Amino acid sequence: xxxLLLFDGVACIRGDRLLFEGLSLTLNRGxxxxxxxxxxxGKSSLIRLAAGLLRPAAGMVTRRERTALADEATALDxxxxxxxxLDFWARIDTVDGHAVDRAMDAMALGNLADVPVSMLSTGxxxxxxxxxxxxxxxxxxxxxxxxxxxxxxxxxxxxAAVAAHRANGGAVLLASHFALGIPxxxxxxxxxxx
Amino acid sequence: xxxxxxxxxxxxxxxxxxxxxxxxxVFFLLVAASFPFAVGPDAPxxxxxxxxxxxxxxxxxxxxxxxxxVRPDRDAGILDQLAVRGFADEVVAAVKIAAHAIGFGxxxxxxxxxxxxxxxxxxxxxxxxxxxLAAAIPALAALAVLSAALTANLxxxxxxxxxxxxxxxxxxxIFGAGMLDPSGRGAAKLLAxxxxxxxxxxxxxxxxxxxxxxx
Numbered sequence: 132x133x134x135l136l137l138f139d140g141v142a143c144i145r146g147d148r149l150l151f152e153g154l155s156l157t158l159n160r161g162x163x164x165x166x167x168x169x170x171x172x173g174k175s176s177l178i179r180l181a182a183g184l185l186r187p188a189a190g191m192v193t194r195r196e197r198t199a200l201a202d203e204a205t206a207l208d209x210x211x212x213x214x215x216x217l218d219f220w221a222r223i224d225t226v227d228g229h230a231v232d233r234a235m236d237a238m239a240l241g242n243l244a245d246v247p248v249s250m251l252s253t254g255x256x257x258x259x260x261x262x263x264x265x266x267x268x269x270x271x272x273x274x275x276x277x278x279x280x281x282x283x284x285x286x287x288x289x290x291a292a293v294a295a296h297r298a299n300g301g302a303v304l305l306a307s308h309f310a311l312g313i314p315x316x317x318x319x320x321x322x323x324x325x
Numbered sequence: 326x327x328x329x330x331x332x333x334x335x336x337x338x339x340x341x342x343x344x345x346x347x348x349x350x351v352f353f354l355l356v357a358a359s360f361p362f363a364v365g366p367d368a369p370x371x372x373x374x375x376x377x378x379x380x381x382x383x384x385x386x387x388x389x390x391x392x393x394x395v396r397p398d399r400d401a402g403i404l405d406q407l408a409v410r411g412f413a414d415e416v417v418a419a420v421k422i423a424a425h426a427i428g429f430g431x432x433x434x435x436x437x438x439x440x441x442x443x444x445x446x447x448x449x450x451x452x453x454x455x456x457x458l459a460a461a462i463p464a465l466a467a468l469a470v471l472s473a474a475l476t477a478n479l480x481x482x483x484x485x486x487x488x489x490x491x492x493x494x495x496x497x498x499i500f501g502a503g504m505l506d507p508s509g510r511g512a513a514k515l516l517a518x519x520x521x522x523x524x525x526x527x528x529x530x531x532x533x534x535x536x537x538x539x540x
Contacts, residue, residue, distance in 0.1 A: 182405075182408075182409045183409065184405055184408055184409065184539050185539070197411075198409055199409070200409045202405070204400070204402025204405065205402065206402035206403050206406040207401070208335070208339075208401070209401075210343065219331060219335055220406070222327060222328065222331035223328045223331055223332070223407075223410065224328075224410070225327055
């Protein structure tokens, strides 16, 4: 089974507004799909549909594997040291500490393990959320504006992490208003849907 | 199971961490300490009315942390992350209720002893208060988490939250305080029944409220 995520004729209504309808997409193993478009075009709503946090107004969303979501909320307890906050999700995902170690190295956060999450900068928090996604081991990554607030070095690490994930048979759905320099990227322009 | 334990310990750590453990205890004892000033130091009167005061204070102590039971988790995206991982909202709600029951219930039972002394309750009444509160604590926790979930989307929702659950908590107050009345036979069983009902409904009602937060 190479398809990990399927949208079939999906419509999304937020409030009283129709964001898009009749949207079909397929995300295969090793694939990456870039949702582009202006603010308010429905990129985040599509990500939340893919995550199962929203129900489609019409159509069907099928997930064949576990998903990991990184959106604007880090979901890390602000008062906890970074490593302990990440370990909480490692226990929820029942992955061992080495997965967290490796993911922290990949995002260059190893030296911040003892710093409380509330003391991290915006970009560091974004990287911490990506560590949570990487360490979860879920095949489907849903990234909503993952590079906001990141410097160039961190963006390069993000691109490298996405490449490694795809090489391992994972898939990435990425919502971003600018291209990140990820090679071999399919795209959907959300601005043209409605 | 490990995941649920991690969730439970996180909630308990947040309930007891950084001094929050003392909040319900201090509140409970403050009510018990100020009541004699309000009604006068007449020991028989205190003994007769103090038990009811303990029940009111226990209900309010359960509702005290209402604004940090659900809303911070919603704002931080914790609830979304749990939903993405396929946790049923009812399961998350049940874990939150259990953690709140332990988190405020255990300290409350400890604080009951000094509070009962301040309100001139004798040994037999303290025993009845303790067993009654122990039976009602899961229900009080369920009501608190339910109203926290219902008001998590509202700014300044906690006062409304208290009002929301007040009617549901009335049976607990009636039967709980009724246990202390010598003529109140059967009140203990009715209290247990009311508590069981609210505790059983709690996770489902709270789960529905958590689902509503995502829309």
